[in-house]
Amino acid sequence: MFNVIITESEIWRYKFKMCLLAIYVGLYSHGVKADSTSLVFKTPPGFENIGVGKESGFLVTYNGNALPGYVTYNSSTKLLSIDSRRYKENIFNSKDVKNVNEILKRINFEKCERGCEVQVDNNDVSIDKLNQTISIFDKNSKYITPQTNFGLVHNQTIDIKGNNDGYRSANISGNGYIGLPSQMYGYFNWYYNKRTYQNTQSSSNSAISTYYLQKNFDKYYVRAGKQNSLDYYAGAINSVISPSYNGFLTVGSQDNFSRENKQNGADVLTFFAMSEGSVDIERDGRVLLNRSSSVGKNEIDYRMLPSGYYPVEIIYFDKNGREMGRESQMINNVNYGNQGDNWHITAGKQLYDDSNILEVGVGHDMQGYYGNILALAADNGKWTTDININKPLLFDEQVFQPTIGFRAGEKGIGGYASLAVGNSELGSITASYYQQDDVSDAYYTANSSSISYSRNFGANLVSYSYGRFYSSDYQQLQISRLFTGETFYANTSLGVKRQTNFGDGVYLNLTLSYKDSQARLNIYNSSGDVAYSASYQKEWIDQFGSTTANIDYGHSKDNDNITLSAGRSGSLGELNTSVGFDRNNTQGSLYYRGGLSVSKYGVYPGRYNNSGSVLLVDTPANEGGSYYGFNVFGNPVTSGRIYSVPINSYKPIGYASVSNNNAEDIDMQIEVPVNVLKSHPGQVYYSKALVNINQIYSGFMRNKLGEPVSGTLSNGELVYRNGLFSFNSEKVLKDISLSHGNVNYKCDLTLKKDNGYVCIPL
Numbered sequence: 001m002f003n004v005i006i007t008e009s010e011i012w013r014y015k016f017k018m019c020l021l022a023i024y025v026g027l028y029s030h031g032v033k034a035d036s037t038s039l040v041f042k043t044p045p046g047f048e049n050i051g052v053g054k055e056s057g058f059l060v061t062y063n064g065n066a067l068p069g070y071v072t073y074n075s076s077t078k079l080l081s082i083d084s085r086r087y088k089e090n091i092f093n094s095k096d097v098k099n100v101n102e103i104l105k106r107i108n109f110e111k112c113e114r115g116c117e118v119q120v121d122n123n124d125v126s127i128d129k130l131n132q133t134i135s136i137f138d139k140n141s142k143y144i145t146p147q148t149n150f151g152l153v154h155n156q157t158i159d160i161k162g163n164n165d166g167y168r169s170a171n172i173s174g175n176g177y178i179g180l181p182s183q184m185y186g187y188f189n190w191y192y193n194k195r196t197y198q199n200t201q202s203s204s205n206s207a208i209s210t211y212y213l214q215k216n217f218d219k220y221y222v223r224a225g226k227q228n229s230l231d232y233y234a235g236a237i238n239s240v241i242s243p244s245y246n247g248f249l250t251v252g253s254q255d256n257f258s259r260e261n262k263q264n265g266a267d268v269l270t271f272f273a274m275s276e277g278s279v280d281i282e283r284d285g286r287v288l289l290n291r292s293s294s295v296g297k298n299e300i301d302y303r304m305l306p307s308g309y310y311p312v313e314i315i316y317f318d319k320n321g322r323e324m325g326r327e328s329q330m331i332n333n334v335n336y337g338n339q340g341d342n343w344h345i346t347a348g349k350q351l352y353d354d355s356n357i358l359e360v361g362v363g364h365d366m367q368g369y370y371g372n373i374l375a376l377a378a379d380n381g382k383w384t385t386d387i388n389i390n391k392p393l394l395f396d397e398q399v400f401q402p403t404i405g406f407r408a409g410e411k412g413i414g415g416y417a418s419l420a421v422g423n424s425e426l427g428s429i430t431a432s433y434y435q436q437d438d439v440s441d442a443y444y445t446a447n448s449s450s451i452s453y454s455r456n457f458g459a460n461l462v463s464y465s466y467g468r469f470y471s472s473d474y475q476q477l478q479i480s481r482l483f484t485g486e487t488f489y490a491n492t493s494l495g496v497k498r499q500t501n502f503g504d505g506v507y508l509n510l511t512l513s514y515k516d517s518q519a520r521l522n523i524y525n526s527s528g529d530v531a532y533s534a535s536y537q538k539e540w541i542d543q544f545g546s547t548t549a550n551i552d553y554g555h556s557k558d559n560d561n562i563t564l565s566a567g568r569s570g571s572l573g574e575l576n577t578s579v580g581f582d583r584n585n586t587q588g589s590l591y592y593r594g595g596l597s598v599s600k601y602g603v604y605p606g607r608y609n610n611s612g613s614v615l616l617v618d619t620p621a622n623e624g625g626s627y628y629g630f631n632v633f634g635n636p637v638t639s640g641r642i643y644s645v646p647i648n649s650y651k652p653i654g655y656a657s658v659s660n661n662n663a664e665d666i667d668m669q670i671e672v673p674v675n676v677l678k679s680h681p682g683q684v685y686y687s688k689a690l691v692n693i694n695q696i697y698s699g700f701m702r703n704k705l706g707e708p709v710s711g712t713l714s715n716g717e718l719v720y721r722n723g724l725f726s727f728n729s730e731k732v733l734k735d736i737s738l739s740h741g742n743v744n745y746k747c748d749l750t751l752k753k754d755n756g757y758v759c760i761p762l
């Protein structure tokens with residue numbers, strides 16, 4: 001055992017210590033036992049451990065109100081405790097203080113590893129150890145009427161395509177929540193679709209498809225207006241019946257809104273394209289979604305599609321807007337497995353035949369069995385019902401999720417059933433069967449059936465799927481394998497498919513990823529026609545979002561196409577532009593998806609927001625002139641600006657969920673107090689972020705030639721002869737001055753390369 005002491009006057013000993021340390025690490029990495037030798041040395045000035053942040057503790061909210069001070073955990077008593085002094089200073093309700101203290105004492109904090117949801121008496125407690133927050137909500141205060149103000153939360157999607165031969169395509173849509181006083185809000189949904197060929201042939205449609213006014217009370221709500229079922233968000237419907245109303249009045253329970261916030265999204269819409277281009281997903285002549293398509297297999301997440309059980313038509317277009325084919329598929333985007341109790345009664349006029357309708361819906365949780373009943377009766381004698389029951393089951397690590405439904409109407413009876421089973425050994429299987437096409441004319445639903453199975457055989461994933469709708473069917477068999485390395489992975493998929501009216505096909509998809517780059521190769525052979533495409537994508541991730549650049553090549557029949565595109569995704573939404581070339585035409589496209597909030601605080605853009613509630617996060621500017629960033633509810637924000645961040649509706653929020661996306665050498669303590677008793681659609685909330693920065697700057701100072709520079713920094717810290725330095729700062733710095741005798745340098749602290757910073761003589 002020996003000690004090597006490094007002081008400021010003995011730099012050579014510090015270098016000697018570094019050599020010994022390198023030898024020791026080298027011996028250890030080669031398996032040489034050197035456990036009997038350890039190095040103990042004093043740290044040079046500037047290299048001391050820096051105590052950062054405030055006292056270690058948890059921020060607590062009670063019924064949506066942020067509590068003063070921190071809650072700390074005592075490892076000896078294994079109890080959480082509050083700072084009673086801080087509560088008295090803030091004149092906090094003594095009864096609430098007592099309640100919170102009693103709840104905290106009954107929490108098994110050690111058992112909750114990273115975070116957990118527990119119940120203490122009639123209180124729901126949510127613990128997040130990563131973000132150091134504890135949320136307590138009293139179920140007796142479940143129905144709260146928060147104060148509301150004027151505001152607007154709007155979402156918009158713009159998708160424009162065209163070429164130099166007169167082809168133009170525009171799919172523009174949006175929806176908005178208008179915040180009003182007295183727990184009221186308005187909602188509207190609009191769209192505009194137009195397609196033009198060679199400046200002569202054109203088709204278009206547009207409408208304000210849904211609009212209504214809603215008033216929320218303690219335990220129920222009243223809603224009146226017009227509702228198109230195509231405007232329901234994914235996960236909002238728990239029945240195969242979802243009529244559209246030209247005018248309606250609804251009275252329902254507040255529990256309905258826990259259902260409307262849920263996203264199903266477990267399934268995908270699968271289709272195959274013979275060329276690079278795009279697809280329109282249409283229903284009743286309205287474009288629900290327009291998406292780019294690549295050669296071979298394509299998928300669209302159900303979360304991008306309206307909720308409900310309905311047929312759609314998929315229309316294929318090439319890059320120049322020429323229709324290449326169309327097919328029909330059935331969408332089953334119904335959220336059967338909901339939680340809680342809810343009810344609603346609706347009276348209105350049917351959108352398509354002007355019949356008067358009375359609709360009654362009830363959902364009930366019966367000890368884990370969740371049931372939904374929906375009944376529909378029209379004044380023309382037509383009626384129909386839907387009853388479904390869902391119950392997740394667990395047998396010997398095998399998960400079963402069965403759903404059984406019963407349909408009845410003036411014409412007859414029908415029903416449906418679905419089952420999802422899966423575990424790691426036997427694989428997973430999903431199956432569904434719907435027999436309900438001849439039940440009622442009050443609301444028509446089509447027959448369909450599907451089955452899919454997947455299982456790992458060694459390193460290979462084998463999957464099979466079958467679907468039938470009307471007189472068409474579809475089968476697919478696929479083998480996938482993932483190859484992984486230290487810095488790359490490759491995913492290959494080889495499959496065959498058979499489809500009515502589209503023939504048989506064989507496809508190969510290959511994806512190779514290396515760090516922040518990705519290359520793809522797709523080959524598709526259908527009925528003797530071979531199409532293929534290749535693409536390369538580069539991604540740059542920063543504190544504020546991500547930027548991508550793509551180059552794509554596609555070949556189909558006698559046509560070759562090259563496309564260049566660039567995209568940006570961040571706090572202001574998603575933007576993508578492209579330009580393409582083939583032997584005859586030049587194409588271009590523009591895609592934007594984002595949100596906008598308007599309130600007394602001003603007008604601020606943001607990301608697309610399904611809930612209708614936003615939080616304006618005001619981040620303090622960095623005195624050092626540089627920028628820092630962090631995430632609020634998963635959305636990147638930066639210093640010195642105000643950002644519009646989506647939040648869930650009908651939820652109490654004390655503190656926003658925050659994560660640091662800076663480099664590891666930046667220690668930030670961030671608090672975003674919200675104090676929202678119960679978030680509400682159309683409301684724009686404001687929060688001033690509290691940020692404490694303790695950034696560690698360390699490494700080597702070098703000139704442009706890579707040679708070390710030394711001297712004294714403008715903050716008084718020393719830079720040693722080999723360029724070694726270290727200091728901490730309470731702000732993020734752009735640069736710092738360095739003096740060495742009569743020579744002054746300006747050192748750039750924004751770019752660190754090879755553990756060093758570049759200094760330029762002044």
